[in-house]
Amino acid sequence: MSDPLDRPFSPADIEHECYQQWLDLDVFPPHGHGDPYCIMLPPPNVTGTLHMGHAFQDTLMDILVRTMRMRGRRVLWQPGTDHAGIATQMLVERQIAQENTDRHSLGRAAFLDRIWQWQKQSGGQITQQMRRLGASCDWSRERFTLDSGLSHAVTEVFVRLYEQNLIYRGKRLVNWDPVLRTAVSDLEVLSEEESGHLWHIRYPLSDGSGGIVVATTRPETLLGDVAIAVHPGDSRYQSLIGTTVRLPIINQDIPVIADEYVDPEFGSGCVKITPAHDFNDYQIGQRHHLPMVNIFSPDAHILAEAECHAGTLSRSIPEALHGMERYVARKAVLAMLKDQGLLVRTEEHRLMVPRGDRSQTVIEPYLTDQWYVRTGPLAEPAMAAVREGRIRFVPENWSKTYFDWMERIEDWCISRQLWWGHQIPAWYGPDGKIFVARHEDEAQVQASRHYGMPVSLQRDPDVLDTWFSSALWPFTTLGWPEKTPELAEFYPTSVLVTGFDIIFFWVARMIMMGLRFMGEVPFREVYVHGLVRDSEGQKMSKSKGNVLDPLDLVDGIEAEALVQKRTSGLMQPKMADKIARDTRKEFPDGIPSFGTDALRFGFAALATQGRDITFDLKRIEGYRNFCNKLWNAARFALMQAAPGAESDGEHLLLPPERWITGRLQACKASVSRAIEQYRFADAAQALYQFFWNDYCDWYIELAKPVLRSENGFSEAEQRGTRHTLLAILEEGLRLLHPIMPFITEILWQRIAPVLGRSGPSIALAPYPGMNGGVADNVADADIEWLMAVVKALRSVRGEMDIPAGRTLAVLLQAGTASDRERSERLENWLFALGRVEKLGWLEHAVEPPPAAMQLVGEMRIFVPLAGLINVEAERARLGKEEQRLRADLGKIRTKLAQESFRTRAPAEVVAKEEAQLLETEQALAQIADQQRRLLSL
RNA sequence: AGGCGCGUAGCUCAGGGGGAGAGCGCUACCUUGACACGGUAGAGGUCGGCGGUUCGAAACCGCCCGUGCCUACCA
Numbered sequence A: 001m002s003d004p005l006d007r008p009f010s011p012a013d014i015e016h017e018c019y020q021q022w023l024d025l026d027v028f029p030p031h032g033h034g035d036p037y038c039i040m041l042p043p044p045n046v047t048g049t050l051h052m053g054h055a056f057q058d059t060l061m062d063i064l065v066r067t068m069r070m071r072g073r074r075v076l077w078q079p080g081t082d083h084a085g086i087a088t089q090m091l092v093e094r095q096i097a098q099e100n101t102d103r104h105s106l107g108r109a110a111f112l113d114r115i116w117q118w119q120k121q122s123g124g125q126i127t128q129q130m131r132r133l134g135a136s137c138d139w140s141r142e143r144f145t146l147d148s149g150l151s152h153a154v155t156e157v158f159v160r161l162y163e164q165n166l167i168y169r170g171k172r173l174v175n176w177d178p179v180l181r182t183a184v185s186d187l188e189v190l191s192e193e194e195s196g197h198l199w200h201i202r203y204p205l206s207d208g209s210g211g212i213v214v215a216t217t218r219p220e221t222l223l224g225d226v227a228i229a230v231h232p233g234d235s236r237y238q239s240l241i242g243t244t245v246r247l248p249i250i251n252q253d254i255p256v257i258a259d260e261y262v263d264p265e266f267g268s269g270c271v272k273i274t275p276a277h278d279f280n281d282y283q284i285g286q287r288h289h290l291p292m293v294n295i296f297s298p299d300a301h302i303l304a305e306a307e308c309h310a311g312t313l314s315r316s317i318p319e320a321l322h323g324m325e326r327y328v329a330r331k332a333v334l335a336m337l338k339d340q341g342l343l344v345r346t347e348e349h350r351l352m353v354p355r356g357d358r359s360q361t362v363i364e365p366y367l368t369d370q371w372y373v374r375t376g377p378l379a380e381p382a383m384a385a386v387r388e389g390r391i392r393f394v395p396e397n398w399s400k401t402y403f404d405w406m407e408r409i410e411d412w413c414i415s416r417q418l419w420w421g422h423q424i425p426a427w428y429g430p431d432g433k434i435f436v437a438r439h440e441d442e443a444q445v446q447a448s449r450h451y452g453m454p455v456s457l458q459r460d461p462d463v464l465d466t467w468f469s470s471a472l473w474p475f476t477t478l479g480w481p482e483k484t485p486e487l488a489e490f491y492p493t494s495v496l497v498t499g500f501d502i503i504f505f506w507v508a509r510m511i512m513m514g515l516r517f518m519g520e521v522p523f524r525e526v527y528v529h530g531l532v533r534d535s536e537g538q539k540m541s542k543s544k545g546n547v548l549d550p551l552d553l554v555d556g557i558e559a560e561a562l563v564q565k566r567t568s569g570l571m572q573p574k575m576a577d578k579i580a581r582d583t584r585k586e587f588p589d590g591i592p593s594f595g596t597d598a599l600r601f602g603f604a605a606l607a608t609q610g611r612d613i614t615f616d617l618k619r620i621e622g623y624r625n626f627c628n629k630l631w632n633a634a635r636f637a638l639m640q641a642a643p644g645a646e647s648d649g650e651h652l653l654l655p656p657e658r659w660i661t662g663r664l665q666a667c668k669a670s671v672s673r674a675i676e677q678y679r680f681a682d683a684a685q686a687l688y689q690f691f692w693n694d695y696c697d698w699y700i701e702l703a704k705p706v707l708r709s710e711n712g713f714s715e716a717e718q719r720g721t722r723h724t725l726l727a728i729l730e731e732g733l734r735l736l737h738p739i740m741p742f743i744t745e746i747l748w749q750r751i752a753p754v755l756g757r758s759g760p761s762i763a764l765a766p767y768p769g770m771n772g773g774v775a776d777n778v779a780d781a782d783i784e785w786l787m788a789v790v791k792a793l794r795s796v797r798g799e800m801d802i803p804a805g806r807t808l809a810v811l812l813q814a815g816t817a818s819d820r821e822r823s824e825r826l827e828n829w830l831f832a833l834g835r836v837e838k839l840g841w842l843e844h845a846v847e848p849p850p851a852a853m854q855l856v857g858e859m860r861i862f863v864p865l866a867g868l869i870n871v872e873a874e875r876a877r878l879g880k881e882e883q884r885l886r887a888d889l890g891k892i893r894t895k896l897a898q899e900s901f902r903t904r905a906p907a908e909v910v911a912k913e914e915a916q917l918l919e920t921e922q923a924l925a926q927i928a929d930q931q932r933r934l935l936s937l
Numbered sequence B: 001a002g003g004c005g006c007g008u009a010g011c012u013c014a015g016g017g018g019g020a021g022a023g024c025g026c027u028a029c030c031u032u033g034a035c036a037c038g039g040u041a042g043a044g045g046u047c048g049g050c051g052g053u054u055c056g057a058a059a060c061c062g063c064c065c066g067u068g069c070c071u072a073c074c075a
Helices: A012-024 A052-070 A085-097 A108-122 A125-132 A148-163 A219-224 A235-240 A279-288 A326-339 A376-387 A398-407 A440-451 A466-471 A485-490 A500-518 A550-555 A559-567 A573-586 A596-606 A617-640 A655-676 A680-707 A715-736 A741-754 A777-800 A817-825 A827-834 A871-897 A899-904 A907-935
Strands: A036-040 A074-078 A167-177 A182-184 A189-204 A211-216 A227-230 A244-247 A252-258 A270-273 A292-296 A302-309 A343-356 A364-373 A392-394 A426-428 A434-436 A493-499 A523-529 A531-533 A612-614 A808-814 A836-842 A851-856 A859-864
Touching: A012 A125, A012 A741, A036 A052, A036 A485, A052 A074, A052 A125, A052 A493, A052 A523, A052 A531, A052 A550, A052 A596, A052 A655, A052 A680, A074 A485, A085 A108, A125 A550, A148 A167, A148 A434, A148 A466, A148 A500, A167 A343, A182 A364, A189 A219, A189 A244, A211 A219, A211 A270, A219 A292, A219 A302, A219 A326, A227 A235, A227 A279, A270 A279, A292 A364, A326 A343, A376 A398, A376 A500, A392 A398, A398 A500, A426 A440, A434 A440, A466 A500, A493 A500, A500 A523, A550 A596, A559 A573, A596 A617, A596 A680, A596 A741, A617 A680, A617 A715, A617 A741, A655 A680, A655 A715, A655 A777, A680 A715, A680 A777, A680 A827, A715 A741, A777 A808, A777 A817, A777 A827, A777 A851, A777 A859, A777 A871, A808 A817, A817 A827, A817 A836, A827 A836, A851 A871, A851 A907, A871 A899, A871 A907
Parallel strands: A036 A074, A227 A252, A392 A523, A493 A523, A531 A612, A808 A836
Antiparallel strands: A036 A493, A167 A182, A167 A364, A189 A211, A189 A343, A227 A270, A244 A252, A292 A302, A426 A434, A808 A859, A851 A859
């Protein structure tokens, strides 16, 4: 024992140093001349911190990348972050609000300075955290969406799309966030059912002959009504179509129109039409050429004078309402209606309320000028790429989700009324004429040409949606628009690893942009993984207080520190008590340190094909134990080794050596197949089983008797065993490395040199191939037989409560010639593993002494009672066994009795059943004999 | 409303036309010279329900029930 490894395995001691070693050795940048393999890291928010979803996804990517690197591919895992326009700007705005100032008083340049400053100081935390996970990104190539290179590319794309008439500016109804005062895309709006009211309001007919009642959930928008719509076939309102009604409060006449959109069954069958404040109404307004009346300021307060678009209407709003916030205005409008006797009825109503995913405020449909990408011409080739198999979704079913969206895709609103982001490269002339250009100079040239003289231009103040730059990520990070070698080599990338929640946001858009600007798909496969949820199946979120920081699982955390972490910085501080309570209940002792490898293995094991992943801490604990098991197995193997001598001299391989070699072969095949199919859980399970069940439970135990001097094995045999112990482990470690990089590296550094194999890092060692180690059926059958006998003996021990320390005298009877031969040839192992002290054969006719009996095939194994055996226990056991066999027998007989089974089922199935029948009958006969014997006692 | 999932051991989940699996938990025994973050032996399931296809269904098909997510929404 020259150099015992400490125990238990303590991951904290090795991980940092190990990662630093990989950096020093330059393991991560592309190496060699193999086929390129490239994964783009979905860029996380630069200001964010690592959450479970990231850690999970990063682990899967790292497993792929490390596997391919070891297989000799030229691997690039391209990292970087995005600037997260809205989130980041909000954050810094909140900061400066505490200094009693705001971005408008600071001015654009100063405000942007503040953000950059903050970004430099606390940005990039997430990429530091990724290093803790062992992520093998090529950090030397890290990019940020606002880098000058990427910004340049974004401008280039914008200009080209504009020149190709794929970007336009238009006044449309958009999702408007009145708190952030910016447009947001459909995808940034989350609608949930909330309780509200349905107000029934009477609109008097203009001729004074009565009125009609409309139902609305938003009475304040009445100020912007321009029509009432009814269904064209609705008999109740036929006579009113084409007449006008008096709009309450405003006192203007508006027409009654007919439109198929109206559902006569709902409410009164009449709908008020407010094209400037409702998406459906907007559509109707377009169809009927109605004017659009906007009543809100950008922060959703009532205007003094309504703005009329697409028409000549002029409309004043009563002074009492001016400047009122939208919900205050709602109350005021209702009060006015009530005063005038026009509020007919109020009822409770559940309705879907759209909220901004960042601000949580109710989103307002709002009429503004915005920039749009014309998606039709981009979507068609993007769909074709998937339809034709140039891009493959894994699991395949997700392509359906992709098509669902692509077929109904709408133009993409890409402008945001923010300062943090890529400012739109558009300048306006004095008359509003648009000049889109790469630089202001270029715009000036265009303008001078247009106006015939130099004019002063004003740049569009808005910036682009962050997803616009993210959509370009697969080629801009590789240097586009320059024709760089990286671009030529790594585009199209190999696979995109992502969650299904951003198929629309990101995946579809990358495909559209990649095809447009590279003429080729951005990735060949899209592996869509599930979303990590807490142990209750709930989505993890800060506001629910159920988030786990992946690094807390790695390092461990005290209960109170965890409570503190979960309850600080909450949006709704009143939740703090409940969160603290729940947290203390779930983690009374905090979380122990599991180490990165255990966490990673857990992620791999959880990565099944389903869409939800309920995260279970107990599983991670189990994989920490697995690390410890592996660690100790390695200690054992190393303790046996004569340092440096294991590669010399003749090796003789005994059945256990040949068997474990076959097991490793099988494991390699399973793991390789699993990784290629992105079935990470299968890979993890195959490895777990191999190391724990095959290597530790059986092989190490089989090796022990060989290495004991008293058993008479030759030196060549002992050398073969010592060598195999290490060699199997060494190869297994390489197979495991992509999932558990740290522990495998440390152990490999110790083991490889003993085998005369060396290299700077296991990360650069070759991935185990399917070479050599041909299946040895004889050895497999030997060991399977041995296992069956050992298990039978252990079973007797367990049932009879025979102490483990007590050795057994065992008698065998019946059985085949090979049973007899094996019992002699494998005697050493049988004695050691079964704790047998004496083994004898009984002739067929000989009546065995009182004993417990087990069957292995036709062979009977007797453990003579001799004060050891509890007769009652043996009777009970036999009774149970008999019952089980009889049930089996019944089933088999029924099956074989069916003529249709014999004629229609495949012959081998029938033969199998027949063999089963025979075996079961024999076993029952044996048990009956044994029962008879016990009765006589 | 439409789409997509899921329902298998107490829990978390694999599997998938021919004898029900894993991990955790549970029970009993064991500090056996790698490992108690361990070992050995056990207990535990009408595979959501009902039909159909089939010689044979937990698996394939249909319907139903329960449950989750996504998309679109009725003012």
